[in-house]
Amino acid sequence: MKQHKEEKWTRLDNASKFFPAVANNKDTKVFRFSCELYEDVDPEVLQQSLNLTMESFPFYNSILRRGFFWYYFESTYINPTVESENKPLCAPIYIRNEKNLLFRVFYYNKRINLEVFHSLTDGAGVIWFMETLIYHYMTIKYGEIFGNNIPRLNYKASISEKSDDSFRKNYNKKDNFLQRKSKQSSAYQIKGSRIKENRMKLIEGAMSVKSVLDISHEYNTTLTIFLTSLLIYSIYKEMPLNKKNKPIILSVPINLRPYFGSTTARNFFSTMNISHSTHSDNLDLNEIIQSVSNSFKENLTKEELDRKLNHFMSLEKSIFTRIVPLTIKDYAIYIANKLDDRKITSSISNIGKIIMPKEFNDYINQFSICVSARRPLITLCTYEDRLVISFTSPFEETDIQRRFFQFLSQKGVEIEITSNL
Amino acid sequence: MNYCTHCEVKIRENQEECPLCGNMLSGISNNRHEDIFPRIPPYYERHLAIRILLFISVAAVAISFSINIIFPSNINWPLLLLFALVSIWLGVIALVQRRYHISKKIVRQVCIISLLGVFWDWKIGWIGWSLDYLIPITSIAAIITMYITAQIMKLSIREYITYALIDGLFGIIPILFLLFGWIKVIYPTVICVTLSIISLSAIFIFRGKDIKMELNKRMHI
Ligand SMILES: [Zn+2]
Numbered sequence: 001m002k003q004h005k006e007e008k009w010t011r012l013d014n015a016s017k018f019f020p021a022v023a024n025n026k027d028t029k030v031f032r033f034s035c036e037l038y039e040d041v042d043p044e045v046l047q048q049s050l051n052l053t054m055e056s057f058p059f060y061n062s063i064l065r066r067g068f069f070w071y072y073f074e075s076t077y078i079n080p081t082v083e084s085e086n087k088p089l090c091a092p093i094y095i096r097n098e099k100n101l102l103f104r105v106f107y108y109n110k111r112i113n114l115e116v117f118h119s120l121t122d123g124a125g126v127i128w129f130m131e132t133l134i135y136h137y138m139t140i141k142y143g144e145i146f147g148n149n150i151p152r153l154n155y156k157a158s159i160s161e162k163s164d165d166s167f168r169k170n171y172n173k174k175d176n177f178l179q180r181k182s183k184q185s186s187a188y189q190i191k192g193s194r195i196k197e198n199r200m201k202l203i204e205g206a207m208s209v210k211s212v213l214d215i216s217h218e219y220n221t222t223l224t225i226f227l228t229s230l231l232i233y234s235i236y237k238e239m240p241l242n243k244k245n246k247p248i249i250l251s252v253p254i255n256l257r258p259y260f261g262s263t264t265a266r267n268f269f270s271t272m273n274i275s276h277s278t279h280s281d282n283l284d285l286n287e288i289i290q291s292v293s294n295s296f297k298e299n300l301t302k303e304e305l306d307r308k309l310n311h312f313m314s315l316e317k318s319i320f321t322r323i324v325p326l327t328i329k330d331y332a333i334y335i336a337n338k339l340d341d342r343k344i345t346s347s348i349s350n351i352g353k354i355i356m357p358k359e360f361n362d363y364i365n366q367f368s369i370c371v372s373a374r375r376p377l378i379t380l381c382t383y384e385d386r387l388v389i390s391f392t393s394p395f396e397e398t399d400i401q402r403r404f405f406q407f408l409s410q411k412g413v414e415i416e417i418t419s420n421l
Numbered sequence: 422m423n424y425c426t427h428c429e430v431k432i433r434e435n436q437e438e439c440p441l442c443g444n445m446l447s448g449i450s451n452n453r454h455e456d457i458f459p460r461i462p463p464y465y466e467r468h469l470a471i472r473i474l475l476f477i478s479v480a481a482v483a484i485s486f487s488i489n490i491i492f493p494s495n496i497n498w499p500l501l502l503l504f505a506l507v508s509i510w511l512g513v514i515a516l517v518q519r520r521y522h523i524s525k526k527i528v529r530q531v532c533i534i535s536l537l538g539v540f541w542d543w544k545i546g547w548i549g550w551s552l553d554y555l556i557p558i559t560s561i562a563a564i565i566t567m568y569i570t571a572q573i574m575k576l577s578i579r580e581y582i583t584y585a586l587i588d589g590l591f592g593i594i595p596i597l598f599l600l601f602g603w604i605k606v607i608y609p610t611v612i613c614v615t616l617s618i619i620s621l622s623a624i625f626i627f628r629g630k631d632i633k634m635e636l637n638k639r640m641h642i
Contacts, residue, residue, distance in 0.1 A: 109456060415430040417430045418440075418457050418458075
């Protein structure tokens with residue numbers, strides 16, 4: 001039996017295939033999910049919790065290897081160990097020819113940081129791993145206080161459902177990848193001076209969910225659309241005059257799970273591009289909100305998402321793509337990605353609500369998520385009434401960040417700012 | 422908590438300037454907060470040493486070529502220097518990489534040594550020692566090293582089987598030298614081919630299933 005388990009391997013899902021080809025030192029394709037407690041982290045308890053968590057997520061115990069035509073995951077018996085934070089933010093995880101797990105767990109003072117290589121899973125997939133990890137941490141560390149009424153973690157899916165390739169499952173062969181969609185114009189590119197050693201600057205703003213929701217409602221819109229519009233607005237305000245002929249285009253990831261009824265802990269997302277032209281002399285936030293809200297509506301229909309999924313799957317399934325050796329595929333993806341990059345100004349990703357049993361409120365201050373970045377971009381998540389908006393950027397400049405947070409603080413939102421550099 | 426009056430935001434941690442606007446924070450409170458992020462020191466120094474060595478190598482090659490042009494000699498010694506340096510760097514790269522893929526490295530070394538050997542032999546007037554001795558002996562050494570390292574490092578069969586296979590196939594090639602009569606000394610070649618055949622048959626007879634599995638995994642389309 002053990003022998004059989006040892007030799008298990010899995011294909012990469014559709015989205016995972018992209019990341020090893022484009023990950024490099026400038027953009028490591030690593031994201032970090034943090035949980036900040038009120039007390040210092042206990043490394044021993046954290047290690048125990050990690051061991052327990054791994055039992056529910058056997059798929060996370062894999063390494064990424066190169067085949068002749070495709071990459072594949074190979075299951076291993078490497079035990080993940082927690083470490084005191086000793087690398088720069090979102091440092092490379094996947095290194096070719098090295099036999100490493102695709103995630104790491106760091107702790108530093110009050111924070112538990114889980115860093116993940118994007119091939120393994122996406123933001124929504126990792127929430128669940130993190131929730132399980134924190135759940136075990138809380139029950140081990142504070143089990144005595146909870147006594148007999150130890151809170152329960154809500155059950156979501158079986159182990160096989162967790163390691164589901166939902167792209168493959170929901171592909172219905174309707175699309176032909178040769179049907180190219182209409183060409184998009186190139187987008188405005190944010191420029192800046194790189195931080196040395198390709199490090200990233202993270203600026204985190206923590207605030208009350210309710211206060212930001214109130215402002216969104218003032219504008220008759222949702223939190224995500226409001227923040228997306230505010231990002232466009234902040235970029236617009238900091239744009240040099242002579243560049244104001246190019247549109248600002250944001251890439252917004254979409255979690256496909258709710259649309260396709262999936263509970264996979266692997267990748268299952270798509271992206272939409274939200275574009276806004278910058279021709280008019282004085283853009284108004286209301287105007288931006290209107291157009292962003294329309295784009296969201298158009299993109300978030302089941303038909304449109306179906307079309308996207310099938311488009312990418314047909315590309316992967318075509319015999320043409322399949323018989324090309326991996327090395328060439330890698331180059332092709334790398335170049336295609338470079339070209340696609342020109343069509344994007346920035347991106348914003350709302351991971352959503354983190355839900356933990358109420359009993360843990362007294363011990364957990366906040367959750368936050370951030371991601372490696374080639375350009376300034378935003379990731380955000382909420383826990384109870386705390387919203388953490390994380391800006392990551394490879395540049396020294398912080399004008400867009402300042403503009404963004406100042407807008408909120410002037411509206412009366414109390415913001416706590418943290419930065420890693 | 423500190424406060425930036427310009428941005429109207431609170432600043433966590435012990436920053437002296439506001440991370441957003443860069444203004445000095447006035448009235449920094451004396452009670453130090455615990456850091457949220459550790460300060461990670463740069464790793465520049467290590468890279469510098471490698472850069473200096475690389476620079477010296479390139480400079481040495483350039484200078485040797487120019488000396489050879491100004492004071493010509495019979496042997497093209499700058500080319501030999503170039504090859505020596507390239508081999509050294511290849512070796513360094515192999516060393517720097519982790520122990521993972523040791524079997525792959527063995528295969529790679531066999532190829533590099535064989536190619537360099539043939540080239541060298543040809544460059545100094547084709548005596549034939551590369552085919553007579555070098556290639557068969559390297560192949561024998563590779564097959565033996567492969568099994569010894571696999572035992573010592575307790576590699577699982579799947580980690581080295583593909584490379585053992587390549588090694589075995591490579592070791593059969595010298596039979597061509599024999600058939601075409603390219604070689605003067607036959608003992609090394611005969612030993613090499615025999616060993617390869619034994620090794621290959623062992624792999625196919627005892628580990629055929631593993632080979633099939635590995636191929637499935639590596640070649641899936
Ligand atoms: Zn400020």
